[in-house]
Amino acid sequence: MYLSLRFRAFAAGAALLAASAIAQAQQALPNVMILATGGTIAGAGASAVNSATYAAAKVGVEKLIAGLPELSKVANVRGEQVFQVASESMTNANLLALAKRVSQLAKQPDVDGIVITHGTDTVEETAYFLTLTVRTDKPIVMVASMRPGTALSADGALNLFDAVSVAGSKDARSKGVLLTMNDSIESGRDVSKNVNIKPSAFSSQWGSLGMVVEGRNYWFRAPVKRHTVNSEFDIDKIDALPPVEIAYGYEGVSATAIDALARSGIKALIHGGPGNGSVADRIVPRLQAARAEGILVIRASRVPDGFVIRNAEQPDDKYDWVVAHDLRPQKARILAMVALTKTSDTKEMQRIFWEY
Numbered sequence: 001m002y003l004s005l006r007f008r009a010f011a012a013g014a015a016l017l018a019a020s021a022i023a024q025a026q027q028a029l030p031n032v033m034i035l036a037t038g039g040t041i042a043g044a045g046a047s048a049v050n051s052a053t054y055a056a057a058k059v060g061v062e063k064l065i066a067g068l069p070e071l072s073k074v075a076n077v078r079g080e081q082v083f084q085v086a087s088e089s090m091t092n093a094n095l096l097a098l099a100k101r102v103s104q105l106a107k108q109p110d111v112d113g114i115v116i117t118h119g120t121d122t123v124e125e126t127a128y129f130l131t132l133t134v135r136t137d138k139p140i141v142m143v144a145s146m147r148p149g150t151a152l153s154a155d156g157a158l159n160l161f162d163a164v165s166v167a168g169s170k171d172a173r174s175k176g177v178l179l180t181m182n183d184s185i186e187s188g189r190d191v192s193k194n195v196n197i198k199p200s201a202f203s204s205q206w207g208s209l210g211m212v213v214e215g216r217n218y219w220f221r222a223p224v225k226r227h228t229v230n231s232e233f234d235i236d237k238i239d240a241l242p243p244v245e246i247a248y249g250y251e252g253v254s255a256t257a258i259d260a261l262a263r264s265g266i267k268a269l270i271h272g273g274p275g276n277g278s279v280a281d282r283i284v285p286r287l288q289a290a291r292a293e294g295i296l297v298i299r300a301s302r303v304p305d306g307f308v309i310r311n312a313e314q315p316d317d318k319y320d321w322v323v324a325h326d327l328r329p330q331k332a333r334i335l336a337m338v339a340l341t342k343t344s345d346t347k348e349m350q351r352i353f354w355e356y
Contacts, residue, residue: 030112030168032075033105034160036061037098037126038084039119041156043148051151052197056086056119059149064117067149068157074215075113075168087119087126087144092241092337095129099235106136113139113167117160120144120193120201123179127188128331131177131227132338132356133235139172140228142179142188146199155182155199162212169217175209176227185210187223189356192328194304205305205326226355233338242267242340246329248302249273255286262289267344268296268336272329277301277308284314291320296340296349300324300332310350322349 036042038057042064045054061079071077082098098116105111118126127142134140143163145156163180166172177188182199190204210219226232243266247257261269269290273279277299279287291297299321301308307326310316316323324332332353339352 030075031110032077032113032115032164032167033111034061034065034077034079034115034117034164035098035101035105036064036079036081036084036117037087037090037094037119039087039117039121039123039144040148041117041119041143041145041160042084043150045148045150048150048152051147051153054148054150056148057084060084061117064149064156064160068160070161071164074161074165077164085119087122090119090122090126095126096235096238096241098126099130099133102130102140103134103136103235106134106138106140111138113141113164113169113172115141115143115160115163115167118142118144120146122330124188124192124202125330125334127177127179127191128334129338131188132231132335133233133238134177135229135231135234135236137174137229139167139169139175140177140188141167141172142177144179144181146181146197146201153199158183161215165215166212166217171217171219174229176223178209180212183211183213184208185212185217185219189223189225189227189331192304192331231356233342238338238341240341241337244268244270244333244336244340246270246272246333248329249278249280249283253280253283255283258283258286258290262286262293262295266295267340268298270298270300270324270329270332270336272300272302273313274302276306276313277323278313284319287321288319294344296336296344296346297321298324298332298336298349298353300327300329302329304328320346322346322353325353327353 042059043054043056044058061081123144141163147154179186195201245261308323310323
C-alpha cells in the first residue's frame with residue numbers, strides 16, 4: 001500500500017513536470033493566426049489524380065490545421081474562417097474586410113504573425129493590397145496551392161507549414177507582405193502567377209526574397225519600395241474603394257470597351273497596352289476624352305517583365321497621363337484604387353506609382 005501511494009505520487013509529479021515542460025515549450029513558440037479565405041488550398045477533387053479539375057474553397061480552416069499536426073512544432077496556431085470563396089470571385093468588399101481584420105490582429109500583443117490562405121488566381125492582388133494598407137512590421141504571409149489537398153503530390157500542406165514558419169520568424173519582420181509557395185519567399189508587391197498548372201507558378205522578374213527549407217529562412221534580398229509600416233495609406237481609415245477598370249490593347253482593338261467603361265462612372269482606367277504600354281492611334285483620342293472628363297488614365301503594359309517608360313511611346317506629360325512603372329495591369333488597378341482614396345492629382349499619382 002505504501003509503495004503504491006509513493007508510485008502514484010511519483011507519477012503525479014512526473015505528469016506535472018511534463019505538463020509544465022509542454023507549457024514552457026508552447027510559451028517559447030510564436031503565436032500565429034491563420035485567416036482562411038478559400039481557394040485551391042481548401043479545395044477537393046473527385047480522385048487523387050484530379051490535380052487540375054476540382055472544386056475550390058471546400059475545406060474549412062480547422063480541418064486544414066488538424067490535417068497538419070507538424071504546425072505545432074513551429075508555432076502556436078489558431079484559425080479563423082474569414083470567408084470561403086474561389087479567389088477569382090473576390091470583391092473590393094472582401095479586400096476591405098480582410099485587410100481590416102488583419103490590421104486588428106496585428107495590433108494584438110498575443111499575435112506574432114499572420115498567415116492568409118488564398119486562391120492562387122488573385123492572391124497577388126490581395127497581397128499587394130495588404131502591402132499598401134496594413135501598417136505593421138509583423139509578418140503577414142500569404143499562402144496558396146496549385147493542387148487541392150486530395151491530389152497526388154499536393155503542395156498545400158508544405159506551403160502552409162512554410163507560411164506558418166515564416167510568419168513566426170523574427171527575421172521576417174518589416175519585409176512587407178510575403179507569399180510562400182514552392183519553397184520560395186516572394187514579395188507580395190512583386191510576385192505574379194505566371195503558370196496556371198504547375199506548383200512553380202509564382203515568380204517575380206526581380207527575383208525571390210529568399211527560400212524556406214525545413215522551417216529555416218534563407219534571405220537574399222529585401223524590398224525597397226514603400227510598404228506596410230512605411231506606407232502613407234492606412235486600412236483603418238479606408239471604408240470604400242473608388243471604381244477602377246482595365247482595358248487591354250491588342251491588334252485590331254476597338255474603342256468599345258474604353259467608351260463603355262468611361263460612361264460607367266469609373267475614376268481611373270488602366271490601359272494594358274502591348275510593349276512599352278503602347279496605345280493604338282485610334283485609341284489615343286478616346287483616352288484623351290476620358291481624361292478630359294476627369295478619369296485618370298494609367299498606362300500599363302501587358303508584357304510580363306520590364307516597365308513602362310514615361311513619355312516614351314506616348315507624351316504622358318502632354319496628355320496628363322500616369323504610367324504604371326513595373327506593375328502589371330491588375331496590380332496597377334490595386335494601387336490606383338488605394339491612391340484615389342487620398343488624391344486624384346496626376347503628379348501625386350505618378351509619385352505614388354514610382355514609390356510603391
